Amino acid sequence: MNQVIELIQSHRSIRKYKDTPLTNEQVETIIQSAQMASSSNHMQAYSVIGVTDPNVKKRLAILAGNQVYVERCPLFLVWCADLHRLKVACSLQDTEMVAGTTENFIVATVDTALAAQNAAIAAESMGLGIVYIGGIRNNPKEVAKLLHLPELVYPVFGMCVGMPDHDPGQRPRLPLELIYHENRYDPEKAKKGIEEYDQMMRRYYLNRTHHSRDTTWSKEMAAIMRQPNRKHLRSFLEGQGFRLE
Known part of the structure; x- marks a missing residue:
């Protein structure tokens, strides 16, 4: 174990969050760290919008499902997959970009996620805390309008950043043997491993909620996966120029 691994695993x-605003140096360090993430073919197909305006944060909090910490965090980062900038680069070379492919959509989304995780680790190394906000995709059209996102840009997720004002416990992860497979995928491990993990998570939920929440991981996942979620996303993405062909 070294300090980097300890940081990641904590x-x-x-x-x-405390009301303490981030300094310009902290913000620049976080974004510069994000920029050093791996990127497919050096495309760097993402942009980040830092939101500090209380009115904009309040609106984003509502659009993300009334998540009050979006409004109350000192800095809210909206991580966007961005092919618009690449279209401009192509135009400078008198080339028409083929934007509407599933591959380009995946590249931009993965680039965004890799950069954001670098940013999260950088923020935590400075004593700051973060939480990802997938709820930013609840109303993507309204978010895009609010943030003036051009064609070929879409909000992947948000991220609250600030000085922590509480000390939550860690949520147990799946056992390593359920995640890591050697040489081939072993589907036989899933059932027994999940049953054991369910018992661990049941104890976690009971302890965390003073016995007011009796549930398991598989029960929570079944509730999420039994129905389609955010069915509006495809039409929104197509409206932004992502054809997914």
């Missing part, structure tokens, strides 16, 4: 989602 991650917790922070949802309460």
Whole structure:
């Protein structure tokens, strides 16, 4: 173990923040760290919008499902997959970009996620806390309008950043043997491993909620996966120029 590994393995989602604003140096360091993430073919197909305006944060909090910590965090980062900048680069070379492919959509989304995780680790190394906000995709059309996102840009997720004002416990992860397979995928490990993990998570939920929440991981996942979620996303993405062909 070294300090970097200890930092990564101590991650917790922070949802309460002190009012202390981030310095310009902190913000620049976070974004510069994000920029050093791996990127497919050096495309760097993402952009980040830092939101500090209280009115904009309040609106984003509502659009993300009334998540109050979006409004109350000192800095809210909206991570966007961005093919618009690449279209401009192609135009400078008198080339028409083929934007509407599933591959380009995946590249931009993955680039965004890799950069964001670099940013999260950088923020946590400075004593700050973060939480990802997938709810930014609840109303993507309204978010895009609010943030003036051009064609070929879409909001992948948000990220609250700030000085932690609480000390939440870590949520147990799946056992390593369920995640890591050697040489080939072993589907036989899933059932027994999940049953054991369910018992661990049941104890976690009971302890965290003072016995008011009796549930398991598979029960929570079944509730999420039994129905399609955010069915509006495809039409929104197509409206932004992502044809997914």
